[in-house]
Amino acid sequence: MIQSPVWRSPITASDRVLAEIQQAIVAGEIPAGSKISEPELARRFAVSRAPLREALARLERCHLIERTPNAGARVVTLSTAGLRSLYEIREELEGLACRLAAEHMADEEIADMRRLLDQHLQEQRVREGESYYQEAGDLDFHYRIIFGSKNQYLINILCDELYYLMRMYRVQLGMNGPRVSRAFDEHKAIIQAIANRDGELADLLMRRHVSASRHHIEIQLQQMGK
Amino acid sequence: MIQSPVWRSPITASDRVLAEIQQAIVAGEIPAGSKISEPELARRFAVSRAPLREALARLERCHLIERTPNAGARVVTLSTAGLRSLYEIREELEGLACRLAAEHMADEEIADMRRLLDQHLQEQRVREGESYYQEAGDLDFHYRIIFGSKNQYLINILCDELYYLMRMYRVQLGMNGPRVSRAFDEHKAIIQAIANRDGELADLLMRRHVSASRHHIEIQLQQMGK
DNA sequence: ACTTAGCAGATTGTCGACAATTATAATTTA
DNA sequence: TAAATTATAATTGTCGACAATCTGCTAAGT
Secondary structure: OOOOOOOOOOOOHHHHHHHHHHHHHHHOOOOOOOEEOHHHHHHHOOOOHHHHHHHHHHHHHOOOEEEEOOOEEEEOOOOHHHHHHHHHHHHHHHHHHHHHHHHHOOHHHHHHHHHHHHHHHHHHHHOOOOHHHHHHHHHHHHHHHHHHOOOHHHHHHHHHHHHHHHHHHHHHOOOOOOOOHHHHHHHHHHHHHHHOOOHHHHHHHHHHHHHHHHHHHHHHHHHHHO | OOOOOOOOOOOOHHHHHHHHHHHHHHOOOOOOOOEEOHHHHHHHOOOOHHHHHHHHHHHHHOOOEEEEOOOEEEEOOOOHHHHHHHHHHHHHHHHHHHHHHHHHOOHHHHHHHHHHHHHHHHHHHHOOOOHHHHHHHHHHHHHHHHHHOOOHHHHHHHHHHHHHHHHHHHHHOOOOOOOOHHHHHHHHHHHHHHHOOOHHHHHHHHHHHHHHHHHHHHHHHHHHHO
16 A cells, blocks of 8 residues: 655544545545535544544545535535546646656666566566556556655645545546556656656656546546446 | 635634734744744634634645644745745646636636736836736736636646745745736737637746746845845 | 753643534415 | 425534643753
8 A cells, every 4th residue: 555645644533534534435435426424424433523624624635525614515526527627737747747857866766666667567467457556556656756856746736635536536437447568668668768867758758648548537437427 | 905716705713814824924924934833823813723723724735834743833934945846836737727728718708818917007007016916917817817727626726725835935035026017928928829729839938937937036036045 | 971761841632512504394475 | 386484403613621742851870
């Protein structure tokens, strides 16, 4: 399991509840569009409303719920428009991350990333199509590049604010399936560009990579919706 | 005064306190880098710690404070690295906003924006160098384009999460001064590109516009720092 | 003299209860 | 019968107090 980049030791009740609700929403256990009842959730997770509200504030921050004053909170509803908006930003920012990573990543980090990618590739060949490892590997790849950008705000936006929502789309729309081997090739090409300190190329390749992923999801979404 | 785009009627004590603390931090009344004392602020604004903590959560969201569990919150410290990180993202996302605006803005909205720009230009010529109107006009321009993108997350990131921090840099580094008339010309060119539905050009022009602004600030920062 | 252990003070995290607002349902009226 | 209105119930926002944790200082030990 890959954990949140900004790690505030998860000892507080608020952190624990946040993690549990995040998972529940992403997994659809708390349905999209449903209303959030503070007393109910407080009972369910055995905490007072104070840490629960703290958790809700952070859930709003990563766009998993929407709150209106004096009226409560609702889990976000998934839509094709929302998905497109999300990917529009992701494409742009992950491209930027690549450009910055090509500039700021240490050689050591790049070598590490290469080693890890090969390792994931081997695991992948063994467990063909096992979606968990695939996703974990993919995530690790993207995370490392984003962190390699050394841009605090970029890291925060992509890994804290948009990540869980993307995960929610993937999980609830059943985005397992193939597009694995090609993704691996694309990953390798991107790393190569970063290793060559070719930020522009890495940017371009990453945009295409994300764009392909988006296309893949949109098609799957169309087949589903109608 | 231009108010936050997502307007949650500011009746709650939390909203009121949030607005006051935001202003105090941006203006430097609560110094950058200083520690936040919950009891002290609660007394100062005559509220309990509950709404104050709600406000602190939102201040963390717009990067004006940094919290560590069980250790309290500090006002962020300004740095050239932070400023650069901020502008790297702003450049990218405002460029994206232009591209999307060229695609999604209604003719009516574009016409409105043009009218408003001319009006601001007149006001500008009358009150030569009056920084408030200048900034208000500049802000209005950028806001309209960002909203024109019709991308919820983009709007949220730029107008809610990064705006106040940029404002803090501008205010505390004393970014008044000229670069006015040229900025107006750049604004006109960007609007023209959007009116022509030329997203790529609008993107390019906006990136240059933001980049020029960043350059301008960095120079002023260098002259100051040493 | 410097490091380390322990203690006092203050601060943050959490709790339960109350007040203000909103949503729901029953009731009345056109 | 349908719309408007009032009353009730539930939910959210806020408060003050208690418990857990951290910070800074004192004091003992090497």
